[in-house]
Amino acid sequence: MPEQSKISAIVTTVRRGQRYTEANRALAERTAAALSIPNVPRGNDSLEEMRAAYGVDAVLVARRGLLTLVTAEGELFFHPGMSHLRIKNLLLGHGDHLVSALGLTEGMSVLDCTLGTGADAIVESFAVSASGAVTALESNALIAAVIADGLAHATGDNYDMHAAMRRIEVHHADAIDFMRAQETASFDVVYFDPMFRHPLHESAGMNALRVLADMRALTEETIAEARRVARRRVAMKERRESAEFARLGFDTLMGGKYSRIAYGVMEL
Numbered sequence: 221m222p223e224q225s226k227i228s229a230i231v232t233t234v235r236r237g238q239r240y241t242e243a244n245r246a247l248a249e250r251t252a253a254a255l256s257i258p259n260v261p262r263g264n265d266s267l268e269e270m271r272a273a274y275g276v277d278a279v280l281v282a283r284r285g286l287l288t289l290v291t292a293e294g295e296l297f298f299h300p301g302m303s304h305l306r307i308k309n310l311l312l313g314h315g316d317h318l319v320s321a322l323g324l325t326e327g328m329s330v331l332d333c334t335l336g337t338g339a340d341a342i343v344e345s346f347a348v349s350a351s352g353a354v355t356a357l358e359s360n361a362l363i364a365a366v367i368a369d370g371l372a373h374a375t376g377d378n379y380d381m382h383a384a385m386r387r388i389e390v391h392h393a394d395a396i397d398f399m400r401a402q403e404t405a406s407f408d409v410v411y412f413d414p415m416f417r418h419p420l421h422e423s424a425g426m427n428a429l430r431v432l433a434d435m436r437a438l439t440e441e442t443i444a445e446a447r448r449v450a451r452r453r454v455a456m457k458e459r460r461e462s463a464e465f466a467r468l469g470f471d472t473l474m475g476g477k478y479s480r481i482a483y484g485v486m487e488l
Contacts, residue, residue: 228275228276228278229255229280230279231252231260231279231282232281234282235263241285244283247286254365271292277432280362280365286369286370287366288366289362296363296432297366298369298371299337300338300381300385303338303339303340304381306339306343307378307380310346316347317476319344321474321483322344322347322411326349328348328352329353329354329355329406329407329409330352330354330411331355331449332344332354332355332356333357333395333398333410333411334412334413335358335364335390336358336363338356338388340457341371341388342371345385345388353389354387357390357394358390359394360434361392364391371386396441403449406449407449409451410449410453411456412438412446414437414464440469443469443486447488453486453487455484455485456483457481457482457484459480460480465484470484472485
């Protein structure tokens with residue numbers, strides 16, 4: 221298990237009578253087994269009381285057939301975010317800055333080293349289509365469980381988005397460890413979206429994500445491994461004014477002219 225994702229959590233369900241279903245019970249059981257954490261009957265205790273009673277930082281709750289991660293800082297649950305609008309723009313021929321930065325076309329393979337909430341991976345998966353592949357890594361096991369479950373089971377009325385979601389292959393893994401185990405030139409592109417030290421937007425979901433996310437800066441060694449496993453490009457998302465681009469050797473910046481973020485690109 222990656223060092224950054226030591227688990228201090230339990231899993232439970234909503235209270236009986238509050239949309240409690242057998243599907244939620246089964247999801248809690250599967251999650252507990254997969255993560256090797258206790259599956260605790262809910263009873264009438266609040267989640268805050270359960271965190272205190274079991275001495276854990278987080279509670280995974282099986283709710284409406286999906287997982288929610290609850291911490292003192294907020295709740296993280298799967299939501300496609302802006303990916304549906306970005307896919308709509310691609311369908312209309314308006315383009316997408318990430319897709320352009322990665323140079324994505326149908327049939328390409330993507331290694332997304334920082335899954336996070338999954339929105340970028342969904343857009344990547346749509347762009348490369350069913351003939352391509354997106355492998356997404358998440359170093360924190362709890363975040364990986366919530367987002368992977370949502371990608372696999374969340375429903376809605378946007379067929380293109382949901383087909384893209386289902387194709388994403390999620391791994392709970394540290395990026396450099398995963399890449400070391402891969403053959404040279406095994407992906408077309410490798411992408412990083414490290415957590416910003418100072419967030420652009422605050423929300424309960426992002427607060428819950430940030431408290432558990434891997435906040436380490438990317439290393440030159442990690443970029444070197446990315447260059448080895450990528451055939452075409454390595455890209456990184458950061459604040460436009462960030463010194464990380466220069467430190468890590470990204471000399472080409474792409475993205476919206478007036479956007480606060482940019483994509484550093486290395487052509488291989």
